[in-house]
Amino acid sequence: MNSTDSTDTPLLISDEDGIRTMTLNRPAARNAVNLALATAIDAAVTELDERDDLVVGIIAANGPTFSAGMDLKAFLRGERPVTPGRGFAGLVEAPPRTPLIAAVDGPAVAGGFEIVLACDLIVAAENAFFALPEVKRGLVAAGGGLLRLPGRLPYHLAMELALTGKQISAADAANLGLINQVVEPGTALQAAKALAAEIAVCGPLAVATTKQILQDSPSWTAEEAFSRQSDLCDPVRSSVDAVEGARAFTEKRSPVWTGR
Template sequence: MTSTDTDVEQPLLVSDNDGVRTLTLNRPAARNAVNLDMSKAIDAALTEFDDRRDLTVAVLAANGPTFCAGMDLKAFLRGERPLTPRRGFAGIAQEPPRKPIIAAVDGPAVAGGFEIVLACDMIVAAENAFFALPEVKRGLVAAGGGLLRLPGRLPYHVAMELSLTGKQISARDAERLGLVNKVVAPGTAVATALELAAEIAACGPLAVAATKQILQDSPGWPAEEAFERQAELTTPVRSSADAKEGALAFTEKRAPVWTGS
């Protein structure tokens, strides 16, 4: 995606199509560094995304050659903190959306930019992408969720090395270690992510959201409570109009028409 004269002042571009919301970071001249305006815009877009019955999955992309360079340090030095009360850094790190979100990474995602990516559920990365948490090199700590999420996405010793040295990891190495879903040619990450999003959007939206929540939350559930807690999430889905529509569409050999109810 590219910016235009009409959207250059908007820190985030939002578009919806066939159940998919696309959010595009739009501060290319600043390497998409996150300031407070961008954080507020992301928070608002994700909140609306979760509330909309007609939207099932989101794609997070960026304009320009850098996906995101992290926090806007110039704004930071002016006393600005790019946090929102509900979702924290970048309007996503502390509380990602309830529904699935795919990061489409074309170019570097470093510091807070990597933490934004880690807040997403799937990652499509271009071959020219790389990831890093270089905060320790600046005497800082990656407190935007990177240290909390990375050990669950990479082997412990790899996560420790990257976090303690600030080293970069390439898209190919990230794919080999299971951090990235797909590696694609430069300039095609968004298109590939949208293809993946379309596959998800074709599924029942209530089932998709419940499935994400179970996968995300169940590792922290006590074993003896796991099926009971799962039932709390699956029972409303099983009794929904969409569940009936899914079964009817299957018997009638047609595509289901989801209503999110």
Template sequence: MTQSDIEQPVLVTDDGGVRTITLNRPAARNAVNLAMATAIDAALTEFDERRDLTVAVLTANGSTFCAGMDLKAFLAGERPLTPDRGFAGIAQKPPRKPIIAAVNGPAVAGGFELVLACDLIVADEAVFFALPEVQRGLVATGGGLLRLPSRIPYHLAMELALTGRRFPVDEAHRLGLINRVTAPGTAFSAALELAAEIAACGPLAVAATKQIVQQGPGWPAAEAFERQAEFAAPVRSSADAVEGARAFTEKRAPVWTGS
């Protein structure tokens, strides 16, 4: 890692259709300040715009995934929000394409909310989650209270929100919140393997599928298929759809262009 990398709040790399976004304030337990939020927002906005990128992985340097909002910056009057995406540059408006959280250390408060803003979660077996805002006289407004009740049973979500207690990975996995539990130090590599499976698929189809799975439960039943078609029809008429069918008949791997 170069001196320039050390000074960056977020590191971004791209490889094989996968964008890796790494929280890079390990000395501050990757607490989110405005610079980090702005960098995450920019990385996600470019990710959504790039045809050659299909899926992202969000991970962190250091022993803590993210300790939440930088309270020192908060006391100095700073708010780690961006106009379009909200807290941490993701909470209010996650990317259009899928993003995987590779949790390699504790994710608490806004750090847990970062994880919940992702579509898939891979976590080391020794980490834990928590929404301890109530213990500090605050309210978790980074999406945790909105997302958690739809991911785990209501009464348990309420308990975690009202007590702020730690939520260990084994409990989270048993309740279906976690996709993969890994040995310590291997969450990122496991997340990359999962990302590679997704990146091998048609990028337009992947993005449309995420939107349908995410938004579909809120659609009125009478409108569901019509709304689904709004996402699916452009994909069906794309060059990638033709390429997928041709590759299948020719028994070869497809070459996606994102068009």
């Protein structure tokens, strides 16, 4: 599935070399999320998980703002930008099994920051900043920001950002380990694609399972950790791709993955 560059299309989609790039395309509205955009993201990440030829996804944005969060004009009209099962932006409550990289050029605030936090890797331009200003509007950051931020930043700093709505710069976020790379303005997508390419050459089953273990294991007890890990790893170890990976290594060639 590939979308053309049109402002009538809220989400642009491009698939290449195992990478799906999903570009928020409401620049006139600062890429605020309405129901149409949320529905498009839901469909795009659902298909991302279903496709054997796609190993990693990128979420980027057109225009000078990554996303201003929920479309408040649509909210006042009674619209809620949520989808069944995935929640706000068709993403935050149930991100895909496939790893996601956020390519952030410009501000990512409110629900925009929560979209970023739902991703597994974050590349941000020097001019990017992040904030959860919901409390300033009499709202609560209920799109995953309050749930995810304490696990990514020191507790007291997460509390300060959430209670005051203060901004954090890309540079400060990188120093705190919140994001992976800080790059020059206008190059976040290019850098995210380079990072995605490093993932895309790996086995898709192994990549998805590795993400799942890293994501789920903090809630496992020490007694169950290895058995639960084995339950996830054993199907990968017995897969066609595992045989192909070993054979390609011995034959000194690049593997041809099938996702099986």
